[in-house]
Structures are given as C-alpha cells and as structure tokens.
Amino acid sequence: MERNTDTIIARATPLGQGGVGIIRISGNKVFNVIKHTLKLTYIKPRYAHYLSFFYKNKIIDKGIVLLFLKPYSFTGEDVLELQCHGGPILLDLLINDIVNISGIRIANPGEFSERAFLNKKIDLTQAEAITDIISANSKAAVFAAMNLMHGKFSKLLKIFSINLINLRTEIESFLEFEYEINFSIFCKNILRKLDKLLDNLMHIMEYVKNGIRIREGIKITLIGPPNSGKSSLMNLITNKDISIITDIPGTTRDILHENIYINSVPIEIIDTAGIRKTNNKIESIGIKKTFEIIKKSNYLFLIIEDKMSEKNLLKIINNDIKKYIKNIPIIVIRNKIDVTNSVPELIKNKDFTTIKLSVKTKKGILILMNFIRNNILYTNNNEDQFTARERHINTLNNIYLLLKEAKKEFLDIKLIELLSETLRLVQKELDLLTGKFTSKDLLKSIFSNFCIGK
Structure with a gap:
C-alpha cells in the first residue's frame, strides 16, 4: 500500500466536553509542532511535561505533553500527544492552528492504526483488535480483544504458517533437486503433514468461531x-x-x-x-x-x-x-x-x-x-480466547477447503506439482489474515471503520 509522508493530527478523545482532551500528532513534523505550540526547541522523550500551549503567541491552556520518538511509538513514527482541558472549542483552536504548519493535515479515520500496521508495529488482526476493545459490549469481550491485541491469534497463525512453509520447502526441494528417495515413503510423510495442518487449522477455527460469538x-x-x-x-x-x-x-x-x-x-x-x-x-x-x-x-x-x-x-x-x-x-x-x-x-x-x-x-x-x-457459549473458555470476525473465519474456511482438496487430489493422482501450487494458494490466503499480502481495498475497508483519532 502507498505510504503517506504527511504528518497527521486528530483528537484522540470523544467529541463533546470533558475534563481532559487529547490531541495526537504523528509524523516527521512533530518538532515543528513543539516549536510552534509549545515555544520550545526540544523536550525529553517518554517523559510527562507540564507545559503551556500557545495559540497565536498567547497562552491558551496548560497541560501534559508526551513525546515518543520513532520507532518506539504506537505508529512507528515520531508521536506527540497534547493533553489539555476537554473543551471542544479549545481543542478545535489548537488543531486548526497546528494544521497551518506546512506538511500537517487532519488524520483520516483509522490512519494512526494504519500507520502502525504499515510500519510493522502490529499486524492486521492486532489492528482490528483496537476497534474490538473500543466497542466491546461485555467483560469477556474486553479481555478477548486484549488477547487479540497482544497477538494470541497471530501466534496461532504463525505456528500454522511455519508448518506450512516447512511442508512447502520439503516439496519444493524434492521438485528442484529430485534426490533419490522412496516415493511411497515420501507420499506418506506428505499426507501425514497435511493431516497435521488440517488438525491445527480446525483448532484455530474453533477459537475463531468462539471469538466471533464473544465479539458479536x-x-x-x-x-x-x-x-x-x-x-x-x-x-x-x-x-x-x-x-x-x-x-x-x-x-x-x-x-x-x-x-x-x-x-x-x-x-x-x-x-x-x-x-x-x-x-x-x-x-x-x-x-x-x-x-x-x-x-x-x-x-x-x-x-x-x-x-x-x-x-x-x-x-x-x-x-x-x-x-x-x-x-x-x-x-x-x-x-x-x-x-x-x-x-x-x-x-x-x-x-x-x-x-x-x-x-x-x-x-x-x-x-x-x-x-x-x-x-x-464459547467452549474455549480460557485466558487465551480472543475476539474474531467473519473475515477471519471466511479466510480460514477457504484455507480448509484448499487443504482438503489438495489432500484428495494428492491421494488420487500423486502429482507433486499440483500440490505445490495449491499450498502456494493456501499461503496467499493465510497472508491475507495478517496483512503480509493485502489488497488496498481491503485495508481501506478495515481502517475506515476506526475512530478518527485511532
């Protein structure tokens, strides 16, 4: 997906009045904001500063300022957070003043999380977990969403992916070098590993089905x-x-x-x-x-x-x-x-x-x-359960059908080349889940449902 080098800004707290309002800025113009709004040239990263906020050279408020330098931030870019009083007029004045700085614009919905994904701070399932945490409608959903955010689903997919890659490597090596081996033993070994992949996949799918129930x-x-x-x-x-x-x-x-x-x-x-x-x-x-x-x-x-x-x-x-x-x-x-x-x-x-x-x-x-x-109720009632969505189960169903068909075809005709191609398609489907291979339209659909400040 095409990268955008603009610095983005948005309020990270809900619209309306509140005790605290948070403005988030991400990108390479962060230090321009520090100079423009705080009238300073440098502040210590990862440290809470109590500072004055300026609007057209006049102090408009005082609050907490946090600076996170890349790559040690949520987005993987330089990130500045301004925590001021939560009046909507005050927040709008500060934001509108900051966007006058060249190279800074208002963030699109979900753009902070999108940049975290593009900068490999999180994968696509972890990005989706952010909206699940925000919209959780039960205690179980909150903890399950946090498990998704912490990579519980990603770890299961990683184990499956490693086993898939090992199987593909074994098959490709056989096709490339055609080393001497008992073909019957080779086929039995391949079938055994296919069965292991299917068992592993069924285990993951059960988690995902339960996760959909928790979320929805x-x-x-x-x-x-x-x-x-x-x-x-x-x-x-x-x-x-x-x-x-x-x-x-x-x-x-x-x-x-x-x-x-x-x-x-x-x-x-x-x-x-x-x-x-x-x-x-x-x-x-x-x-x-x-x-x-x-x-x-x-x-x-x-x-x-x-x-x-x-x-x-x-x-x-x-x-x-x-x-x-x-x-x-x-x-x-x-x-x-x-x-x-x-x-x-x-x-x-x-x-x-x-x-x-x-x-x-x-x-x-x-x-x-x-x-x-x-x-x-979800049967995997344990601390590892995570939230999930229809996109996940649909992709896993596609993988399951591909693997079942691959096993059937291999049993029938023992054609290694055909099995190799089917497993390549399985890998492509798997990469859709984590975003290693993701269409621009899919990303747009996912991140457009996020809050502006996320």
Whole structure:
C-alpha cells in the first residue's frame, strides 16, 4: 500500500466536553509542532511535561505533553500527544492552528492504526483488535480483544504458517533437486503433514468461531407452532414480561428481541411468530419475518408441546425449517411435561438435542441454562480466547477447503506439482489474515471503520 509522508493530527478523545482532551500528532513534523505550540526547541522523550500551549503567541491552556520518538511509538513514527482541558472549542483552536504548519493535515479515520500496521508495529488482526476493545459490549469481550491485541491469534497463525512453509520447502526441494528417495515413503510423510495442518487449522477455527460469538454475541431464535410456549420461555429466560402470552394462536406477530448476559457473554433472545399456515395477512408477515431472522441466527430453539409425536416433529424440522436454512444447530424444547407427566431430561442424538421441561412449573429450566453455558457459549473458555470476525473465519474456511482438496487430489493422482501450487494458494490466503499480502481495498475497508483519532 502507498505510504503517506504527511504528518497527521486528530483528537484522540470523544467529541463533546470533558475534563481532559487529547490531541495526537504523528509524523516527521512533530518538532515543528513543539516549536510552534509549545515555544520550545526540544523536550525529553517518554517523559510527562507540564507545559503551556500557545495559540497565536498567547497562552491558551496548560497541560501534559508526551513525546515518543520513532520507532518506539504506537505508529512507528515520531508521536506527540497534547493533553489539555476537554473543551471542544479549545481543542478545535489548537488543531486548526497546528494544521497551518506546512506538511500537517487532519488524520483520516483509522490512519494512526494504519500507520502502525504499515510500519510493522502490529499486524492486521492486532489492528482490528483496537476497534474490538473500543466497542466491546461485555467483560469477556474486553479481555478477548486484549488477547487479540497482544497477538494470541497471530501466534496461532504463525505456528500454522511455519508448518506450512516447512511442508512447502520439503516439496519444493524434492521438485528442484529430485534426490533419490522412496516415493511411497515420501507420499506418506506428505499426507501425514497435511493431516497435521488440517488438525491445527480446525483448532484455530474453533477459537475463531468462539471469538466471533464473544465479539458479536450469540443469537438464539425461538421458533415453533403457536401456543407451544415460545413467549413464556422468552419471559422466563430473560426474567422480563416481554412477550404477550395468551391462548389465542398467532398472538406473537412481530419479532421481539431481548439481550441477556450469561458468563459475561451477550446473548440475544429472539421471540418469533408461530409457524403455521394462516390466511391472516398480518400474521403471515410475522411468519415471513421469522424465516428472515432464522437465517441470521446462531442457534434455533424449536419449542413444541411434549405430546407431539416424533413423526410430526421431524415433519416440522424437515419440511418447515431445513428447506429454508442450512448448518444452524436446532435444539428441540419439549415443553409442558407437567401435562404429559414426563421427567425433565436432556436427550442427544446425531441430528439434534432435545430438552424436556415445563415453563409453567420451571422443571428442567436448570437443564436448559446449563446446556446454554456448556454447549452454546464459547467452549474455549480460557485466558487465551480472543475476539474474531467473519473475515477471519471466511479466510480460514477457504484455507480448509484448499487443504482438503489438495489432500484428495494428492491421494488420487500423486502429482507433486499440483500440490505445490495449491499450498502456494493456501499461503496467499493465510497472508491475507495478517496483512503480509493485502489488497488496498481491503485495508481501506478495515481502517475506515476506526475512530478518527485511532
């Protein structure tokens, strides 16, 4: 990406009044600012100075000044921070006065972080962590974002990259020098290393999926026939009277959302219109919205009455749900066990999990909540978990498909040249994650979402 040599300036604190306002300057004109605004020729780096700020040769404020010389700064350039009182007029006067210095301009959104990336102070995943820290909506998200910033994800990718490079080196050496070797043993060794790469990748992908859940929260949508207990379960889980409860089918006609926190992870519970055939236009609109929401969910809770037969249950799943969605886990909630005199329990089979409970008596609710904690919340519940985003999982999915295809082709035709080319494409995809190979459009998209002062 094209480097910009301008010195940039922006306020690093939010707009509005505050006790303290911070102005950040980065670039080779920092000492011009020291001379212009502080009326000094030099200040000691990495030391807090209490100094006067000048505006048109008049003292306008006093505050703390910090100087960080390259490369020992966030951006990798000379950086100056002015900490003054947080009045917006005061900050604007200082900034507008400083940009009159030749070679200094207002920073673009995310440009400080972009320069840190371009100067190899951080990789692309660490740059993304900055926005995750700022926008974190839970305690778990804060710590996970800090783990991303500290390179937890980068370290996993580095280990994977080293193993990939070693495999590519071994293959390229074989192609280049064609040294004498038992080809059968060579192929077995290559396949073993491919399997190791795939196992390593699956481990990383699990972390990333959990990281997306922490960053974005988990969407659980309640679906099912009318009067099965969706709204009652919504009220019970959220501990609020959100959904209207009646015996009249089709009472819930709009989508109701409520956010809760379990183990500091945000969960969005969504109550939807009962799925059934109806001639009511308003209810039909609600059912249409239900299927739109379903496609964006992480999990589906299909609430039915316990008396429903397995045959009718499978009919709902196969005919009313699975033809509209793919790859979204379905948890069947058999409600009203107080009517059927059943016991609360959790039943697992290869297609879905069933939880038997009674919303009315609250029997089995503990089983449901423990299932959410142990199976729906992120499973890598440890100090190394980091935040992640769809860009990460999409790229890793591409890598996974490339590796699976490479293994299949190698098993079929044992063509080393084809495997070598596929692994080169894997390396290219991997470099997209950290930014070693990144298109200008991708960088622009990522950093444009940052705050101006970051």
